[in-house]
Amino acid sequence: MPSSIVNKICGLLENEGIEYMVTGGYACRIYTAGGPESDVDIVLNLTQNNTQKFGSVIYSISSFNPSYAIEEFEAKGRCDIPDKDSGTIIHFINRKDSEYRITEFNRRRKIESRDLKVWLVSIEDLIISKFIKIQEDRIDEQIEDIQNLLDNPQADYYYIQHWCSKLNLNTFGLLDYE
Numbered sequence: 171m172p173s174s175i176v177n178k179i180c181g182l183l184e185n186e187g188i189e190y191m192v193t194g195g196y197a198c199r200i201y202t203a204g205g206p207e208s209d210v211d212i213v214l215n216l217t218q219n220n221t222q223k224f225g226s227v228i229y230s231i232s233s234f235n236p237s238y239a240i241e242e243f244e245a246k247g248r249c250d251i252p253d254k255d256s257g258t259i260i261h262f263i264n265r266k267d268s269e270y271r272i273t274e275f276n277r278r279r280k281i282e283s284r285d286l287k288v289w290l291v292s293i294e295d296l297i298i299s300k301f302i303k304i305q306e307d308r309i310d311e312q313i314e315d316i317q318n319l320l321d322n323p324q325a326d327y328y329y330i331q332h333w334c335s336k337l338n339l340n341t342f343g344l345l346d347y348e
Contacts, residue, residue: 173285175256176210180288182230186223189215191278193291193299194261195315200281201293202318209259213291215275216243216264224262231260270333274299293322294329301339308342316344 176192183190194211198204216224224243225236232239232251239262242249247264265275274295281290291299297319304312319325327345334341 175253175258177285177287179210179212179227179231179253179260182227183212183214186220186227188220188224188227189275189289191275191289191291193263193296197291197296198300198315198319200286200290201296201322202315204318209261211261211263213263213265213275231255270298270337273333293319293324294326294333297325297330298333298337298339301334301341301344302337304342305339313342313344320344 176196180190180192191213192210193213194209196207196210199207214224221240221244225240228234228236228239228251231253233254234251239249239251243262243264247266249262251260251262252258253260265271274291277292277295278289279292281288297316300312300316300319303309304316331345333339334345
């Protein structure tokens with residue numbers, strides 16, 4: 171997926187004053203220089219004050235009814251919207267209010283390169299999120315992503331170990347301390 175699509179969507183969110191972070195497979199590919207992704211996950215910090223502004227973003231990128239998208243977002247904590255120009259599916263996800271998810275969101279990083287200008291989940295929090303995901307459904311792709319992310323020398327193992335322990339996550343022997 172071209173970074174221009176992600177830049178467009180994230181630029182619209184920033185113009186409306188909506189805090190966000192790119193996460194999931196797209197973020198994983200940025201940290202590991204992996205292959206292309208066909209969708210993008212974006213966590214939003216929506217408030218009552220900017221919910222209607224989110225509707226404006228939906229209207230700009232999709233033919234979906236913004237009211238329907240907002241209703242689904244509020245009811246399910248997420249909505250999946252196809253970008254009308256590229257067909258790329260954008261998974262908008264509501265930031266949860268747990269201690270860890272607030273910390274994760276506050277640790278996001280602004281990435282500014284020649285091709286990409288977005289707020290991105292930290293590598294450590296991406297790893298932890300993938301550990302959370304494999305608690306219910308141990309997917310080989312997720313485990314491979316974790317292994318590739320852990321190979322990045324920027325990853326702070328102490329932070330990862332701290333939260334995995336605090337959240338009582340099974341790390342399936344992927345961290346050194348086990």
